[in-house]
Amino acid sequence: MSLLVIGSIAFDKIETPYASRDEAIGGAAVYFSYAAAHFAPIRLIGVIGEDFPGEQIQKLQDLGVDTSGVETAAGETFRWAGRYEADWNTRHTLETRLGVFEHWDPKVPADLRDARYVFLANAAPAVQAKALDQCTNADFVMVDTMNLWIDIAKEDLLALLKRVDGIVLNDEEARMLTGETNLIQAARGVLKLGPKYVVLKKGEHGAFLIGEGVHFSMPAYPVEKVVDPTGAGDCFAGGFMGYVAQAQNTDPTTLKRAMLYGTVTASFCVEGFSVEELERRDRGMVEARFNELLSITSL
Amino acid sequence: MSLLVIGSIAFDKIETPYASRDEAIGGAAVYFSYAAAHFAPIRLIGVIGEDFPGEQIQKLQDLGVDTSGVETAAGETFRWAGRYEADWNTRHTLETRLGVFEHWDPKVPADLRDARYVFLANAAPAVQAKALDQCTNADFVMVDTMNLWIDIAKEDLLALLKRVDGIVLNDEEARMLTGETNLIQAARGVLKLGPKYVVLKKGEHGAFLIGEGVHFSMPAYPVEKVVDPTGAGDCFAGGFMGYVAQAQNTDPTTLKRAMLYGTVTASFCVEGFSVEELERRDRGMVEARFNELLSITSL
Numbered sequence: 281m282s283l284l285v286i287g288s289i290a291f292d293k294i295e296t297p298y299a300s301r302d303e304a305i306g307g308a309a310v311y312f313s314y315a316a317a318h319f320a321p322i323r324l325i326g327v328i329g330e331d332f333p334g335e336q337i338q339k340l341q342d343l344g345v346d347t348s349g350v351e352t353a354a355g356e357t358f359r360w361a362g363r364y365e366a367d368w369n370t371r372h373t374l375e376t377r378l379g380v381f382e383h384w385d386p387k388v389p390a391d392l393r394d395a396r397y398v399f400l401a402n403a404a405p406a407v408q409a410k411a412l413d414q415c416t417n418a419d420f421v422m423v424d425t426m427n428l429w430i431d432i433a434k435e436d437l438l439a440l441l442k443r444v445d446g447i448v449l450n451d452e453e454a455r456m457l458t459g460e461t462n463l464i465q466a467a468r469g470v471l472k473l474g475p476k477y478v479v480l481k482k483g484e485h486g487a488f489l490i491g492e493g494v495h496f497s498m499p500a501y502p503v504e505k506v507v508d509p510t511g512a513g514d515c516f517a518g519g520f521m522g523y524v525a526q527a528q529n530t531d532p533t534t535l536k537r538a539m540l541y542g543t544v545t546a547s548f549c550v551e552g553f554s555v556e557e558l559e560r561r562d563r564g565m566v567e568a569r570f571n572e573l574l575s576i577t578s579l
Numbered sequence: 580m581s582l583l584v585i586g587s588i589a590f591d592k593i594e595t596p597y598a599s600r601d602e603a604i605g606g607a608a609v610y611f612s613y614a615a616a617h618f619a620p621i622r623l624i625g626v627i628g629e630d631f632p633g634e635q636i637q638k639l640q641d642l643g644v645d646t647s648g649v650e651t652a653a654g655e656t657f658r659w660a661g662r663y664e665a666d667w668n669t670r671h672t673l674e675t676r677l678g679v680f681e682h683w684d685p686k687v688p689a690d691l692r693d694a695r696y697v698f699l700a701n702a703a704p705a706v707q708a709k710a711l712d713q714c715t716n717a718d719f720v721m722v723d724t725m726n727l728w729i730d731i732a733k734e735d736l737l738a739l740l741k742r743v744d745g746i747v748l749n750d751e752e753a754r755m756l757t758g759e760t761n762l763i764q765a766a767r768g769v770l771k772l773g774p775k776y777v778v779l780k781k782g783e784h785g786a787f788l789i790g791e792g793v794h795f796s797m798p799a800y801p802v803e804k805v806v807d808p809t810g811a812g813d814c815f816a817g818g819f820m821g822y823v824a825q826a827q828n829t830d831p832t833t834l835k836r837a838m839l840y841g842t843v844t845a846s847f848c849v850e851g852f853s854v855e856e857l858e859r860r861d862r863g864m865v866e867a868r869f870n871e872l873l874s875i876t877s878l
Contacts, residue, residue, distance in 0.1 A: 464801040485784040497798040502763040576796050
């Protein structure tokens with residue numbers, strides 16, 4: 281069952297203590313698509329500048345991503361530059377050039393509006409809401425956000441949270457949104473804001489899911505060599521939503537398995553720059569790591 | 580099957596942002612005993628000063644702890660004072676008065692030497708080795724340590740590691756001992772130093788076990804209200820070794836279940852000051868939380 285994602289398409293410049301990359305394909309919706317395309321057909325809604333190379337669109341199409349909702353606008357594609365410290369937990373944003381993303385007014389083409397599964401990747405809540413308005417057939421909507429929006433667009437975000445089924449957010453965002461330090465209390469606080477499900481990501485420390493009839497907690501996959509953590513959260517969401525769309529189900533068992541698949545796709549993500557490792561892995565490799573993760577976390 | 584623990588018996592002064600306690604019973608071997616006594620008869624080897632109240636010994640005995648190996652020496656019982664920041668992860672040691680623990684020469688009474696399961700709680704590696712010399716019937720020995728000994732007694736520690744079956748240590752200690760930043764690589768590095776099993780504790784982020792034929796990773800129990808984290812690692816070890824001694828087995832399934840029991844006893848520990856919550860819980864409560872934890876972490 282097809283899965284629609286709306287969000288940023290970008291080029292990243294990434295520095296780590298060990299290596300760096302410039303003009304690497306990135307953006308939340310791109311990372312999400314690369315992860316989710318392992319599971320289901322993806323409809324990508326986003327905006328690119330005139331500088332965006334056709335070969336990157338072709339690569340997405342080759343993965344089964346419908347790019348007819350990717351709009352080309354006059355100007356430059358969104359660019360982000362960041363640097364990681366050796367502990368991987370400290371990230372410095374060196375530059376953000378929003379380009380065509382800044383004033384984007386998202387349009388979902390008429391023939392893509394019947395998507396039942398929708399993911400609103402990180403963007404201004406007002407933009408996310410505009411996209412959601414157009415997805416009139418959505419059964420299961422998950423949203424991502426970031427500290428910036430909690431800071432400057434909290435009202436919009438709170439309004440949006442009443443309209444979605446679930447939210448994925450990280451520990452810092454959950455604390456900021458609720459004022460609760462304890463993460464399980466923070467997650468319960470987020471549930472009170474509207475969503476039926478909260479997926480709280482803790483980076484290298486795993487993630488947990490809490491919501492209607494379900495509470496599931498798991499460690500991260502033990503990646504031995506991190507190359508670039510950029511996009512890991514988006515790839516988690518991609519694996520999660522991709523599996524849900526494939527299963528066409530949102531019962532507790534499906535959502536728990538989706539947590540494992542999200543963990544798997546996030547682990548591939550951090551093992552390479554940009555989408556390099558996600559591109560290199562096929563569905564068989566996803567299943568193999570899923571089974572390994574299940575074995576590591578089961579009695 | 581009886582389980583012998585050798586280590587510190589202390590009084591703690593604990594300050595948290597919310598409350599404080601003075602003259603609270605503590606020490607690694609005491610915390611361990613309170614946790615492990617839920618599972619198996621415990622033999623406690625330690626030293627106390629003349630100031631140690633008989634009622635605390637009585638309490639231990641009431642739990643099924645054989646205290647005949649607790650030596651009373653001239654002087655003051657070990658005292659420690661510490662303060663936690665609101666994030667619980669930052670701990671300041673305010674005072675350490677080793678008292679009778681400083682020059683303790685551990686002696687295991689003849690009739691306690693046949694213990695098959697032995698835990699060497701945190702102490703100078705030379706002291707741990709002396710105790711181990713006397714446990715001539717030990718089948719399964721686990722050891723704990725701390726950054727201080729890695730710093731000032733590394734040779735002694737490395738010699739001891741060749742004589743034990745397993746080690747429990749935290750993330751910081753594993754990194755310090757091996758020089759590896761990545762925790763899975765650090766754990767593999769520790770395995771190369773001798774032990775067959777490494778239990779790596781990550782505090783609120785859970786723990787993992789790696790070793791001969793086993794790799795198991797799990798999140799912590801989601802404690803909603805932390806009161807005092809002191810002793811959590813010792814209680815983890817107590818639940819772990821207590822269950823192993825009860826099961827009289829060290830196969831992978833037993834060790835994985837022991838990880839869950841360790842997580843359960845550690846979670847009780849942090850829910851109260853000192854051993855207050857461990858004391859209040861019975862075996863039925865341990866089982867109930869074990870089942871809850873299993874449900875939270877299983878598909």
